[in-house]
Amino acid sequence: MKIENINTLGELKASGYQSKSIKEELRTNLREKIKSGKPTFDGVHGFENTVIPELERAILSRHNINLLGLRGQAKTRLARKMVELLDEYIPFVTGSEINDDPLKPISRYAKDLIAINGDATAISWLHRSDRFFEKLATPDVTVADLIGDIDPIKAANLKLSYADDRVIHFGMIPRANRCIFVINELPDLQARIQVALFNILQEGDIQIRGFKLRMPLDMQFVFTANPEDYTNRGNIVTPLKDRIGSQILTHYPETVQIARTITEQEANLDVIQSDMVHVPSLAKDLLEQISFEARESEYIDNKSGVSARMSITAYENLLSTAERRALKAGVDKTTLRLSDFMGIIPSITGKVELVYEGEQEGAAYVAQNLIASAIHTFFPGYFPKIEKLEKPDEKTAYTDLIEWFFAESGFELLDDATDEQYQRILGSIVPLEILVKKYQPQLEKEDRFFMKEFILWAMVEYKKLSKDRITDGYQFKDMYGSYISKL
Template sequence: MAIAATSSSPDISTLGGLRASGYVHRTVKEEMRANLMKKLQTGDPLFPGVLGYDRTVLPQLENAILSQHDIILLGLRGQAKSRIVRMLPRFLNEWIPILKDTPLNEHPYNPLTKQGRELVDEYGDEAPVEWLPRSARYGEKLATPDTTIADLIGDIDPIKAANLRLTYADEEIIHFGIIPRTNRGIFAINELPDLQPRIQVGLLNIMEEQDIQIRGFNVRFPLDVMLVFSANPEDYTSRGNLITPLKDRIDSQIITHYPKTTEVGMAITEQEAWQDRADDEGTLVDVQIPYIFREVIEQVAFEARDSEYIDQKSGVSVRVTRAALELLISAAERRALVNGEDETVVRVSDLLHLAPAITGKVELVYEGEQEGAENVAYTLIGRALRTVFTQYFPDPGKKDGGREAYADVLAWFTQGNTVNLNQDLSDDTYRTRLSEVEGLAELVISESTPDTDAQRFVMMEMVLEALHQNSLLGKEMRDDGQSYSDIMGSMLSSFGNGFDEDDFDDDDFDMDDFQ
């Protein structure tokens, strides 16, 4: 008998009524297999919100469910492992019958504990039945080194034995752990290698022989549990490893991964980041985010995953891009509030505020530690901007066919001109200062198609930053902002007041040496 998926439980309250209804018992894995098959046939969404895995992880996961396997998801941090695991209850029935007031969600047809058996023996077909909702059939434990067998499987309760005057040989004195209490459901253990090896051994019988041993008291319970695990790769975690017998008993090992394209990464960030800042009083500041900034943010993660400064075994979570986008919006929001503006566009200078989203979420190797976490973050942002910039503008790093487009802009700076772009500049002042750079507006108009005038000025600033990233303009960083100047003037000023230009021989200098 199939129980309809409704908001209220079925109207059957006794064992006899359940038998009369024709209800057929299925194990958890049989139940999940049947429900997955229906969803595949009808085309229902299986894992909504999980992006980038349609051709890799999800088909493997679906195959594992169809095969009635226990599963481990193996991957680096921030690869949606926990999200996927917590979506598995979608494949459970909406309601299942259990014997009322029994400790292990016992099926009325097949009670497990002494309490359940006595209930059926005493009341027969009048044994009380209640209905367990899908939401109550999922259990989860974060593996920690202090996790014990008693936590997971159970222990003898001496207080209960004393109060009931029972011997330690009596089944009733057992206090069951969280895995048996998730009988007829799904139990997940996150970060499995963090469990001590002797605790991992305790899971072996549950997975294969379906019995449990508590302090030498052998209790054979045919537990009906689907076990799901998550773990970082063994070569990353220094806290422990999976024991080989346990790995052997996990039927399917599924490898997760980071987004393979920036488009997928941006879609994930768009989905996860807090962007709608409206509250009960409405949005105070309308912050516009040009598409190119979303690309830059996503490219930061890709640059980090290839960086020589970052420990690639630890991974670079997609949480980096989520937090970075939120900080970018907040930086623009704050600036607008300071200037009494009700709308603004994010600027290149706002990218400096992404550093806190990066520094706390990456593990540095020795070279990165020497550079400093903040400098590594700024380096990644610069590399990302330089990569994305060339998709819209000529590559200023190419002497032939790219650099000529910026000749007028660079010429203006060689005349000794500078542009100061403090972070808290009002929109009017910001536009005025950028408009002073000869050839900059014309370049942006000819090479790109900004949606608005405000975005055009942002692209003008991006050109200056790209020229700096290609060592064609100098940039001085200050607490309140930054200024762009001729690369030669910037270099000379770095020598300090003791530098004498007369000592510098023009014949010995080649601009190309600094590009």
């Protein structure tokens, strides 16, 4: 069917077009996608065996949907992806405020126009990208905003009585007829406003200022909400919950690999930045592990969640830290360093909600603690485990490294050291090179220095070395050597 050749109601009828409700559209197109084996919600990762099957069942059941989950769990992304399951174009009566179906008009405007013009009534075509409406529920939202109200200016201009339904100004919901309508943060909507949605969800009609309007709106509602025990700003009233067909619980990525995929997809990086900074695979894993550590941290309110946005903005800041260092050094390429992770602290502090103990310690301390915890978690996967208790005089894989620091006065890693200086300093520690060659022999050459620094930071976390922040970098020393030398 070539829509450019169909511009009137008569031509539409002659084409054999059949009207479908939006829920039927979604269902039909979803059936075809599932049959063909195509991904139904492409670009949404980690939900393949949990959320997406539940969402598919809800669409096949023609349900209105409530996506319930903590912040940063792709709830709105899922709702927006549903647009791809709509037909590419649908016809509507030209000039209609509520996208009237030419074959099943519901507004007075469309009915009167068709009664006058018949098959000559002009029609237009609405693309699926224009069939998505979104409203953030805020305490100041009114029934008039959502449903509609009498427009006194329209009444005066048209010289109509308030008893005439043509004086009605439609709200967002009627204007979203035959569309997907998303209300974000539903508990924030006042209870009396939620009550106004009852009829629309159950019977599909609306009431405005006492007008006896029977307007069977054709809509797909999607609501998003945080768990009620967290928001404390309001609740979803029980009768409204009862009218929502399916409530689907979302969740955070279950593995570091899935989290990495999401971060790399969503990070706002340009080609110059990506080409300038080489990021070792371990660095990407560490970055994601920070979010996993935050969700388990005793300093952070786990009811509020830790958004996937934290990893995304942290990754952007991480690359910007290395980029800034490269620009100051006047070089075109650099490799990420573990010390660059201090550049992500601003991305963490604003995105975690601290409990009392966390507030006492301070946001910056908590952020550094999360980075340290991620290093502590990952280290045994790359090198032999460091035991807390060791037998006296027993030689371990790290004895030579500890003795090197005992014999030396320590060394400094400066934030803005050039790559040449950085590699020379780390290269001077022979036991580090031996450890990397022995336990990570397959490691790419450009990742070796990141791995060396990783060992040093891990030794600090396992209380084998000390690390102090100096004005423009970090100083690593033996835990006891500097003290003994003063005796």
